[in-house]
Amino acid sequence: MKLYQKLMVSSVSAFGVFLTIVSTSTKAAAVTSDPEFTFSYSSVTSSSNAITASGELMTDAYDPTTNAYPITGIIGTRNGITIDSLIPSGGYLNDNLLIAGSPVLGYGGFSYSAGGQDYNVFHNISEYNELSNSGAFAVNFSLTPQPIQPATVVPEPSVLGGVVSVGVIAIGVLLKRRLNMNINQT
Amino acid sequence: MLSNFNHTTRRRFCTLLGTSALLGIATENLASVAQTNAPATDTDAISILVDDHRRIEALMNQIAQTPASDPTQRSQLLQQLIDLLTVHNFSEENLVYPAIRDIANLPGDATTLYQEQDQTKVLVFELNQLPKSDPDWGNLFTTFQNALLSHVAQEENVDFPRLRTAVGPKLSVLTTQMLQLRSHWS
Numbered sequence: 001m002k003l004y005q006k007l008m009v010s011s012v013s014a015f016g017v018f019l020t021i022v023s024t025s026t027k028a029a030a031v032t033s034d035p036e037f038t039f040s041y042s043s044v045t046s047s048s049n050a051i052t053a054s055g056e057l058m059t060d061a062y063d064p065t066t067n068a069y070p071i072t073g074i075i076g077t078r079n080g081i082t083i084d085s086l087i088p089s090g091g092y093l094n095d096n097l098l099i100a101g102s103p104v105l106g107y108g109g110f111s112y113s114a115g116g117q118d119y120n121v122f123h124n125i126s127e128y129n130e131l132s133n134s135g136a137f138a139v140n141f142s143l144t145p146q147p148i149q150p151a152t153v154v155p156e157p158s159v160l161g162g163v164v165s166v167g168v169i170a171i172g173v174l175l176k177r178r179l180n181m182n183i184n185q186t
Numbered sequence: 187m188l189s190n191f192n193h194t195t196r197r198r199f200c201t202l203l204g205t206s207a208l209l210g211i212a213t214e215n216l217a218s219v220a221q222t223n224a225p226a227t228d229t230d231a232i233s234i235l236v237d238d239h240r241r242i243e244a245l246m247n248q249i250a251q252t253p254a255s256d257p258t259q260r261s262q263l264l265q266q267l268i269d270l271l272t273v274h275n276f277s278e279e280n281l282v283y284p285a286i287r288d289i290a291n292l293p294g295d296a297t298t299l300y301q302e303q304d305q306t307k308v309l310v311f312e313l314n315q316l317p318k319s320d321p322d323w324g325n326l327f328t329t330f331q332n333a334l335l336s337h338v339a340q341e342e343n344v345d346f347p348r349l350r351t352a353v354g355p356k357l358s359v360l361t362t363q364m365l366q367l368r369s370h371w372s
Contacts, residue, residue, distance in 0.1 A: 070370075093307050107275060108279075131307065131308060
């Protein structure tokens, strides 16, 4: 009986450890993934300043403090010229954030260099713009996939406490059933 | 022996259950305290922005006094100013202007403030691009400085006081949100 008792207590402890591991891995998966987004944009009006740009934006994992994905890198082309690098946050008041909502860029947007020129892509009060030496021009901006809040939500400690409680209750019910079966047998 | 086992198991089971329930309640209470009480600071969201304004003005004065013969100093100071403006503008555009629009019920003022930030952005781009020793740089900077001072005066004399009145005690919520947003850059 003592062995049985120890086994049962160990099972409860093991279940608790299992829950902790599951919750920890869930949190790790939500924080460590570094998504990539495909972007493209082109000038709204056909003019001498025709713009066509496309490429990929590399980001860090979703940051709940800004509700955004911080952009960490960029590859692509602008009017056939290879994009050289992402300009760090603050270069042209750019925040380098992909917002989990619409519009996906704020007033800061992101900035990059291509062919010795700098560009800032952002969203003002009504539309996306590209700002360059030539001025600010409205662009049609698209992004795939859409930056959203991660579906995997990190459980709140209180929720975790609830999950542990339910788990312990379930184990307890099983334990009681087995004990009752043992009593009936003896 | 069996009754002893039952008693021991139940006691352990109840202890586990009690601990997890307590954990859940404690964290729940902690979360609600964090949500309703602003952090213990001697300032609030609007005061933080006003303090930013003083630092922005001081930096702008320093830049204005730096001669064209010292382009390195101009560049360094401009970068400091841009870094400060990036965080400041992000706070205003994502929290305060929406509050001015929706809580203070001043949609027209909010739109004007957004548009002024937009103009500031274009001027910052030009200031960054133009060589700091260029004879036109000083004049361009004066244009930028005047635009920013006018924008700051509008905020401090009209929109911020009206927001403070409209938002009332919920300013602490705005403050918490602003501190969270700004922590991205700290």
